[in-house]
Amino acid sequence: MRIILKIEAIEPISVGFESTGIETSLYRIPIIMPDGDIIDVPIIPGNSLRGVLRDEMAFQFLSDVKKLSGKLSVNAGTLMILFSGGILAGGQEEVTTKRVSEIMDNYVKPLLPLSIMGCALIKMMVPSKIKLGIGYPVTRETKKLIEDIYDGEATVSLADITSFVLMTRKDDKMKMTQLAVETDFSLLDELLKKGLKGERRAAIQQRFRREVVIPGTLFVTYIDEILPLTPEEWGLLLKTLKRLKGIGGSVARGLGGLKITYSGLSAEEVHKFEEAYRDYVKENQKKIIDALQKDPAKLLSKK
Numbered sequence: 001m002r003i004i005l006k007i008e009a010i011e012p013i014s015v016g017f018e019s020t021g022i023e024t025s026l027y028r029i030p031i032i033m034p035d036g037d038i039i040d041v042p043i044i045p046g047n048s049l050r051g052v053l054r055d056e057m058a059f060q061f062l063s064d065v066k067k068l069s070g071k072l073s074v075n076a077g078t079l080m081i082l083f084s085g086g087i088l089a090g091g092q093e094e095v096t097t098k099r100v101s102e103i104m105d106n107y108v109k110p111l112l113p114l115s116i117m118g119c120a121l122i123k124m125m126v127p128s129k130i131k132l133g134i135g136y137p138v139t140r141e142t143k144k145l146i147e148d149i150y151d152g153e154a155t156v157s158l159a160d161i162t163s164f165v166l167m168t169r170k171d172d173k174m175k176m177t178q179l180a181v182e183t184d185f186s187l188l189d190e191l192l193k194k195g196l197k198g199e200r201r202a203a204i205q206q207r208f209r210r211e212v213v214i215p216g217t218l219f220v221t222y223i224d225e226i227l228p229l230t231p232e233e234w235g236l237l238l239k240t241l242k243r244l245k246g247i248g249g250s251v252a253r254g255l256g257g258l259k260i261t262y263s264g265l266s267a268e269e270v271h272k273f274e275e276a277y278r279d280y281v282k283e284n285q286k287k288i289i290d291a292l293q294k295d296p297a298k299l300l301s302k303k
Helices: 046-069 076-084 097-108 112-117 172-183 185-193 231-241 267-283 285-292
Strands: 002-009 016-020 023-026 028-032 038-042 086-088 119-122 124-126 130-132 162-170 204-213 218-225 258-263
Touching (some): 046 112, 046 130, 046 285, 097 119, 097 124, 097 285, 112 231, 231 258
Parallel strands (some): 023 204
Antiparallel strands (some): 119 124, 130 218, 162 204
């Protein structure tokens, strides 16, 4: 099954590729035009979207479990795996087929974000069930690339959708002096003794620029099943998509805001999947909580 995602930039979006001096450029890839020319296109990499999706899915899942159980205790290692995907490492333990089956049944499958997104458990790799495609902007130049997932109009050109935003960073020492003046003069005396001299106002330390895709730009991409998702997994995935509100760099500075809509499923299917997810969390509450409290570092240890 495939669902199509439309991502509309509500704020400037800056998925950065590299920084040169004070300037951070957008992530671009080259594409070949029908006439043979090669142009660079700013994109939302599938991996960037995947990272945001993993985080929001973990938040959504933990929030839904907590609503039923009240206080929620989660092992630190399991929490890290939910948000980071885990770490592959060596070890002396022999990973038997029986042990893998036990881990899948009692740890990975109950924790739906791990089952959907995949994870690494020491010497064991759990594959992802979904593929996220590259997010291409809807422009005249990219229309041919996205014609299988987008049948709307493309009226703007690539040159129209990018710009730069200017940002500043303040001098931390001057800020400390300012705070000292406003809150505690004895603290100011200590700061001055250490050589932090200056005026009351905070000085500007640095100015830098980020290249951005302007608000109103539309991107399209897709999510494909690599391995079949269960109804409850589809329910969590669809619920998580509603949470996605930002992507890229400098989100805390006012960038990255977006709106996602999806197509490819009927309203009845969406309702069925979301209901299946709610029922799963309710009916498997104890098994989920037990899995959340497990130490992943000990999963492959010999009993």
